[in-house]
Amino acid sequence: MIPRYSRPEMVRIWEPENRFQIWFEIEAHACDAQAALGVIPKEAAEAVWACDRAFDIARIDEIERVTRHDVIAFLTHLGEKAGPLARFVHQGMTSSDVLDTCLAVQLSQAADVLLADLDALLAALKRRAEEHKYTLTIGRSHGIHAEPTTFGLKLAGHYAAFTRNRARLVAARAEVATCAISGPVGTFATIDPSVEAHVAAKLGLTVEPVSTQIIPRDRHAAFFATLGVIASSIEHLATEIRHLQRTEVREAEEFFHPGQKGSSAMPHKRNPVLTENLTGLARLVRSAVTPALENVTLWHERDISHSSVERMIGPDATITLDFALARLTGVIEKLVVYPERMQANLDSLGGLHFSQRVLLALTQAGLSREGSYAAVQRNAMKSWQEGLDFQALLKADAEVAAALGEDTITGLFDPGFHTRQVDAIFARVFGG
Numbered sequence: 316m317i318p319r320y321s322r323p324e325m326v327r328i329w330e331p332e333n334r335f336q337i338w339f340e341i342e343a344h345a346c347d348a349q350a351a352l353g354v355i356p357k358e359a360a361e362a363v364w365a366c367d368r369a370f371d372i373a374r375i376d377e378i379e380r381v382t383r384h385d386v387i388a389f390l391t392h393l394g395e396k397a398g399p400l401a402r403f404v405h406q407g408m409t410s411s412d413v414l415d416t417c418l419a420v421q422l423s424q425a426a427d428v429l430l431a432d433l434d435a436l437l438a439a440l441k442r443r444a445e446e447h448k449y450t451l452t453i454g455r456s457h458g459i460h461a462e463p464t465t466f467g468l469k470l471a472g473h474y475a476a477f478t479r480n481r482a483r484l485v486a487a488r489a490e491v492a493t494c495a496i497s498g499p500v501g502t503f504a505t506i507d508p509s510v511e512a513h514v515a516a517k518l519g520l521t522v523e524p525v526s527t528q529i530i531p532r533d534r535h536a537a538f539f540a541t542l543g544v545i546a547s548s549i550e551h552l553a554t555e556i557r558h559l560q561r562t563e564v565r566e567a568e569e570f571f572h573p574g575q576k577g578s579s580a581m582p583h584k585r586n587p588v589l590t591e592n593l594t595g596l597a598r599l600v601r602s603a604v605t606p607a608l609e610n611v612t613l614w615h616e617r618d619i620s621h622s623s624v625e626r627m628i629g630p631d632a633t634i635t636l637d638f639a640l641a642r643l644t645g646v647i648e649k650l651v652v653y654p655e656r657m658q659a660n661l662d663s664l665g666g667l668h669f670s671q672r673v674l675l676a677l678t679q680a681g682l683s684r685e686g687s688y689a690a691v692q693r694n695a696m697k698s699w700q701e702g703l704d705f706q707a708l709l710k711a712d713a714e715v716a717a718a719l720g721e722d723t724i725t726g727l728f729d730p731g732f733h734t735r736q737v738d739a740i741f742a743r744v745f746g747g
Contacts, residue, residue: 320596320635320638321638322634322638324637326630329629335389340518341412341416341417342363347360347513348513363397363404365397370393384410411526412498415495416496419491419520425629426491426538433484437478443650444474448737449465449737450466451657451658452466462671463661467737473551477548480545483541493522494522495511496511501526501528536611539632553593556587566652567650567651569585569649569651589645593646596636596642603632665705667698670695673691690715706725
């Protein structure tokens with residue numbers, strides 16, 4: 316990813332220095348296990364660990380231009396550092412043992428960063444949800460005023476979604492964190508399974524039950540699919556904020572920094588640029604999902620059609636999602652909320668959002684549901700079209716007034732009715 320959408324901690328995971336360090340640890344731990352089995356001299360393992368680990372990336376690249384093979388280039392450079400005993404390195408192993416196990420480590424490292432990102436976002440959402448637990452706002456279905464909710468409930472819903480996303484990522488991390496040190500076509504013919512178990516334990520991985528020379532790519536597909544779901548949840552919340560910031564709504568908006576400019580042409584503009592950016596970044600993360608799914612299908616025990624894909628989507632998807640989660644956290648932490656505007660929008664249709672309460676009350680009073688609906692709708696449409704007060708129209712309607720009475724009608728317009736279960740919902744989401 317370009318630096319504009321990258322954060323250093325995640326970028327470092329995908330830099331050559333980290334990759335070659337992981338390769339080294341895989342080979343060195345394997346040497347320890349091989350030495351314990353008597354397959355290679357103990358001195359060979361010691362020589363590997365004792366060598367200078369400041370790998371010369373330019374030198375490795377130089378060797379690869381000749382060998383046209385990245386793992387061989389690394390092993391050649393390691394031999395230059397470790398000396399003659401390096402001939403015992405990579406004993407019985409194949410390139411995929413190094414590449415796939417390394418990718419498992421990198422994806423695990425990336426997941427740990429993303430989990431920390433999710434924790435920060437969840438904390439911000441919880442704080443703002445509790446702040447606006449009882450802040451009334453209109454709920455909308457199909458973009459049209461429906462019934463009241465609270466802004467805190469809106470945020471609680473997104474908190475619940477990201478809680479599910481966190482659980483998904485924990486599961487995806489566990490699924491992708493597997494080690495394969497099984498040799499050509501995965502039969503362990505040239506290397507003992509105990510070597511794999513040793514390397515896996517040292518790197519914090521589990522062993523792959525059947526690697527066929529590569530780790531099965533359904534694991535990776537599940538990982539990137541999880542990233543795609545998280546990205547969609549980011550876009551869902553970002554889109555909500557974008558809608559709320561529209562001039563006609565103006566219920567919430569991104570923080571506008573002093574000196575910030577919204578438009579090169581129109582000085583009055585305060586655009587939702589951060590959440591629009593998040594919508595775009597979510598598309599990029601999701602673009603990795605289909606290639607990851609297609610990587611599941613490979614020829615026989617291995618091919619490398621997945622390799623070029625993963626060299627791109629691994630860094631790009633994780634770096635982008637890391638940046639997006641951090642950006643969304645900042646948006647939520649600084650989100651400017653306008654309760655007065657929310658109330659004004661609630662009041663803008665003259666109380667029409669209480670129509671269901673009147674409908675139900677009429678059915679309880681003895682009118683048929685069809686008759687109740689017709690009575691409420693005719694007054695609602697008159698209020699909608701002529702801008703008249705809905706409650707006043709109902710009181711002036713002979714049929715409705717006879718069935719309910721003025722005091723009952725007035726009581727049906729109590730906004731507290733719509734917040735009476737907020738505590739119960741919050742307890743479900745946040746506990747307590």
